[in-house]
Amino acid sequence: MHHISTILGGLSVLSGATLAYASTPVESSNFNVTAALEDLGIDVSTIPALNSFTGAQARSTDKACAAACSSLSFIFGSKVAAQNTAGYSNFTDSFWSVQQEEVQPHCIFRPTKNTDVSAAVLLSRFTGCQFAARSGGHAAFTGASSSPGGISIWFKDMNAVTLNDDKSVASIGPGNNWLSVYSALEPYGLATIGGRAASIGVGGFVLGGGISYHSNLYGWACDNVESFEVVTASGLIITVSETSYSDLYWALRGGGNNFGLVTKYNLYTIPAPTMYGGSRTFLEPYFSQAINAFINVANNASVDPHAQQYIAFLNNNGTNLASAELTYTQDVADPQIFKQYRSIPAIADVSSSKTLVEYVEYLETSNPFHLREVYWPVAVKLDEKFSNWVVKTFYSMIPQVENVAGAEPVIIFQAITEPMLKKMSDFGGNALGLDASNGAVELMHIACWWTNESDDETIYAFVNSFWETVLAEAKSQGIFNEFVYMNYASLYQDPISGYGAANKAQLKKIAKKYDPQTVYQTLQPGYFKLEGAPASF
Structure with a gap:
């Protein structure tokens, strides 16, 4: 492979004119979509669906997207899948959450190279048809990476x-x-x-x-x-x-x-290298000990950064359980940093040596597909007493959803540790708004799946009221952090403001x-x- 810095030189599809103005990506006030498509070798006048396309049609989603999808199909042929085809159902059936599977785009576009993506964006602009782009499709709400009535760009074939x-x-x-x-x-x-x-x-x-x-x-x-x-x-x-x-x-x-x-x-x-890890499961009498271990491992992250952990609390067939996922990035069965966890009596422990490939395959089994899903996070200062209170509050509120078909709410604690926070200033820093000045941050999130769409509002109301209770207490204790982790955020949250x-x-x-x-x-x-x-x- 060429060095990364030579990527632009390989875009032979683009004309010299495009590359000349590629050096200034700030769009000019007289930018012309038709001319930009011509630079990609796409002559709008030769596309039947666009010959009579008007601004009035662009204000109609159906007409705009019919024109956009017909244009993509004219240019790219089999890379475009229309409704009621195998290629279309392969896309909609392969999402993680049912809320995403339910979305019905006008068409699916599977680009194979970067200039295909450019064409899709420009045709969206030309017609006014909305689009969405999907990498893995692992979000838990409607429209996150599939476009209702629009173009869903599926990156599946750009997999080098x-x-x-x-x-x-x-x-x-x-x-x-x-x-x-x-x-x-x-x-x-x-x-x-x-x-x-x-x-x-x-x-x-x-x-x-x-x-x-x-x-x-x-x-x-x-x-x-x-x-x-x-x-x-x-x-x-x-x-x-x-x-x-x-x-x-x-x-x-x-x-x-x-x-x-x-x-x-x-x-x-x-x-x-080969890693070592797996889940260790505890009964309720040992919850406070497990939380103490969680806090201590988080606070010792700079002492031994090979340790990674999260701990989940759930109810399984009437039994309250804590499951700690303890991972060590070297093949060491009993590292000192996890000894406290290992001293707590457990009802199960599936730890073993695993390659990274084996580890992600093992964890995949805890994220089943084709269910209704919600993730919903908050952040607070790492605090042991508060963590215990949150767990008790969680169990006190679970009965609100015990009659919801298939409902399995789980609360998961992770630590955004000082080593992680310090790395966030590397390479000019990131946009997340986190820093190490106030110590480690505790990332808490609810994950829940359930069966029926008719219960959506019940589940969302349960999680919302739970977090309202928790955050009110966190604010009163002065440990609230406004950060919202985008990768877990619910459809009712605003991660960008949380930065x-x-x-x-x-x-x-x-x-x-x-x-x-x-x-x-x-x-x-x-x-x-x-x-x-x-x-x-």
């Missing part, structure tokens, strides 16, 4: 994983999930900072932050990006790094899908610079935008 000459950087297409990334890199003894379950997609994970087994050692995924290849709103393809478009590089590290479609993630590689007013203002300024016509806000309205939550309660 290649290494640069010295193997320090892996170039990863957005069609990959973490199983495919780790599987490609494992023969080289390498990995990247990535997800902890097999089917999670690369794209949303990196752009939203990205907590990894290796994050105490190296930081979050967004803090381990050498560069991004990005399709801007004007269809230009630029390579964004700490030294090239550094403001956009900062924004993409936590800012989600608000700035462009990323067609390549160039991530620093790390060694991938703080200054960072939100900066993100909006950067978006306006690179996307003055707000294409990625208005034509790609799904997921977490710069202004407000996807839905209001």
Whole structure:
């Protein structure tokens, strides 16, 4: 593979004129979509669906998207799937949550290279048809990565994983999930900072932050990006790094899908030795001991950064359980940092030596597909007494949903440790608004699945009222943190505001610079935008 910095030189599809103005990705006031499509070799006048297309039609979603999808089909043929075809149902049937499976796009577009993506964005602008882009499709609410009535761009075929000459950087297409990334890199003894379950997609994970087994050692995924290849709103393809478009590089590290479609993630590689870990499960009399162990492991993250953990509390067939997922990034069965956990009597322990590939496959089994899902996080200062109180409050409120078919609420505690927080200032910093000045942050989130759409409001109301109770107490104790982790956020949350007013203002300024016509806000309205939550309660 060529060095990452030579990516732009390979875009032979683009004419010289496009490359000449690719050096200035800030869209001019006289930008012409038709001319930009011509630069891609697409003559609008030869596309039947666009010959008689008018501005009035652009104001009709159905007509706009019929024209856009017909145009994509005319240009790209079999890369486009219409409704009631196998290619279409392959897309809708393969989402993690039922809420995403239910969305009915006008068509599915499967690009194979970056200029295909440019064409899709420009045709969306030409027609006014909305679009969404899907990497792994692991979000838990409608429209996050599929466009109702619009174009759903499925990155599935952009799935290359290649290494640069010295193997320090892996170039990863957005069609990959973490199983495919780790599987490609494992023969080289390498990995990247990535997800902890097999089917999670690369794209949303990196752009939203990205907590990894290796994050105490190296930081979050967004803090381990050498560069991004990005399709801007004007269809230009630029390579964004700490030294090239550094403001956009900062924004993409936590800012989600608000700035462009990323067609390549160039991530620093790390060694991938065999790991050791698995879940250790405790009964209720030992909950306070388990929470004490959780707090101590979090606070000792800088002493032994090989340890990674989270602890989940749930009710299983009438029995309250705590399940601690204890991972060590070396093949050590009983590291000192986990001894406290191991001294607590457990009813089950499935710890074993695992490669990274084996680990994400093992964890995948705890995230079943084809159920209604919600994730909903909050953040507070790491605090043992408060953590115990939250668990008691959680169990006191579970009866509110005990009659909901298939409902299985779980509360999960993780620590955003001081080593992680310190890494967030690397390479010019990220957009998340977190720092190490107040010590470790405790990330708490509810995960719940259930069976019937008719119970959606009951579940959402339960989680909302629970967090209202918890956050009121956190604020009264002075330990509330406004951070909202995008990768777990619910449709009723606003992660961008959770990054703080200054960072939100900066993100909006950067978006306006690179996307003055707000294409990625208005034509790609799904997921977490710069202004407000996807839905209001």
